Amino acid sequence: MRTITVQELADQFSLEVLAGFHHMQRKIGKSRAYRPGLEFVGYFDFFPQEHVQVLGKKEITYLHKLDLDERKQRIGNIVKYHPPCFIVTANQEGLKYLTKYCEQEEIPLLRTGATTTEFLGRLDAYLTKTLAPxxxxxxxxxxxxxxxxxxxxxxxxxxxxxxxxxxxxxxxxxxxxxxxxxxxxxxxxxxxxxxxxxxxxxxxxxxxxxxxxxxxxxxxxxxxxxxxxxxxxxxxxxxxxxxxxxxxxxxxxxxxxxxxxxxxxxxxxxxxxxxxxxxxxxxxxxxxxxxxxxxxxxxxxx
The missing domain is CATH 3.40.50.300 (P-loop containing nucleotide triphosphate hydrolases)
Known part of the structure; x- marks a missing residue:
């Protein structure tokens, strides 16, 4: 199976690294990214943990609205599966709590200025071609x-x-x-x-x-x-x-x-x-x- 590193992905899309600087050699082997939604409320039956996780405005806004304890639980439920990396779109801010949990679990956290729809289209196209047999x-x-x-x-x-x-x-x-x-x-x-x-x-x-x-x-x-x-x-x-x-x-x-x-x-x-x-x-x-x-x-x- 073909793979690329998180570092190669970051270089390809000029992504800003917010956390996990020393873990950028983690491997990506799945050709489509995923936006966690149901996982934030505790449903993990079909969670594709080996995929790149993309967090758009809906996901980040939801996390911002949670109190400290609940936010810790929701994020903790996802990071414990150790996906290759998280990518936040639209240059969203206020991510100290997310940075903290990603550092603890040694998961790269990246950010792009592109909108979620635009970025997902480009990312999926790139991964499909790059990881194709x-x-x-x-x-x-x-x-x-x-x-x-x-x-x-x-x-x-x-x-x-x-x-x-x-x-x-x-x-x-x-x-x-x-x-x-x-x-x-x-x-x-x-x-x-x-x-x-x-x-x-x-x-x-x-x-x-x-x-x-x-x-x-x-x-x-x-x-x-x-x-x-x-x-x-x-x-x-x-x-x-x-x-x-x-x-x-x-x-x-x-x-x-x-x-x-x-x-x-x-x-x-x-x-x-x-x-x-x-x-x-x-x-x-x-x-x-x-x-x-x-x-x-x-x-x-x-």
């Missing part, structure tokens, strides 16, 4: 007309050269050689780079090029949702399918199914153009359109 595979990742494509094939088949042609046509590189795949949900696969190869494309006989420097910032993007898995293979006579509509094929990555297409290579074949066609065809299918169905309707009308 991931694998690294050999290939090229591109965004073609807004469609995330994973381009695979044996070494030397021409993946990077094809990617270069697509970039020159206005599409975007995400990763070359090493593609990091992150599983955000049972249906969502995110493709990104491994930082070391960011913006770099390796071309045989040329070497490394920086696509952002060569073709401008629009030639690169950090990540994309993968919706097509395209494999480049060597040409085989009589192996191409000419059916009106091929049976769907899929590749699985971490149990996420991605539509798979094989494109055979031959001198003079516009592989980049075929990839553009595949991306646009996929988009039209999502809108409910099928060229094969339209053709069959036309035949029936004759």
């Amino acid at each position: 991931q694998i690294a595979i050999h290939g090229v990742c591109l965004n073609v007309s807004g469609i995330g494509i994973l381009l695979r094939g044996k070494s030397g088949v021409g993946k990077s050269e094809t990617a270069h042609t697509l970039i020159r046509r206005g599409h975007r590189l995400v990763a070359d050689d090493i593609v990091v795949l992150k599983k955000l949900s049972p249906q969502t696969l995110l493709g990104t780079h491994d930082e070391k190869t960011k913006e770099l494309l390796a071309l045989r006989s040329i070497g490394l090029i920086n696509v952002s420097r060569l073709y401008g910032r629009k030639a690169f993007q950090e990540e994309t949702r993968i919706v097509l898995d395209i494999e480049l293979t060597k040409w085989q006579e009589n192996a191409l399918n000419n059916e009106l509509e091929l049976e769907p094929s899929f590749t699985e990555y971490m149990d996420v199914k991605i539509p798979h297409i094989e494109i055979q290579l031959q001198p003079g074949r516009d592989v980049a153009g075929l990839i553009e066609a595949a991306a646009n065809s996929w988009y039209l299918r999502q809108q409910g359109y099928s060229a094969a169905e339209e053709f069959m309707k036309r035949l029936k009308m004759d």
Whole structure:
């Protein structure tokens, strides 16, 4: 299971540390934050104690209104579960009592100026991506007309050269050689780079090029949702399918199914153009359109 430290979270969101300075290396392994509510009145049957705890104005206002003894009991009931950290939103003040209990239990207490709704949205998005299960595979990742494509094939088949042609046509590189795949949900696969190869494309006989420097910032993007898995293979006579509509094929990555297409290579074949066609065809299918169905309707009308 992937984890990050409270210190990494604090650095990412520029959080102010109010307590627990010496315990910032505590681990966070859950991808969603939690706002304790029922727990303050003693109901803990479903308390996600391993999650980051966010305290907004409702929670802090409630605590402020309690008398000293009751406040001690309510806070004590939660801190004894030792969640990774507490984060107070909207720069709320009057937190000496909360600071005291967090120090006693060695739990970091952090604060942000952002509103609760804004901060929770950003925090959950960050944790989901950062803590998502991931694998690294050999290939090229591109965004073609807004469609995330994973381009695979044996070494030397021409993946990077094809990617270069697509970039020159206005599409975007995400990763070359090493593609990091992150599983955000049972249906969502995110493709990104491994930082070391960011913006770099390796071309045989040329070497490394920086696509952002060569073709401008629009030639690169950090990540994309993968919706097509395209494999480049060597040409085989009589192996191409000419059916009106091929049976769907899929590749699985971490149990996420991605539509798979094989494109055979031959001198003079516009592989980049075929990839553009595949991306646009996929988009039209999502809108409910099928060229094969339209053709069959036309035949029936004759």
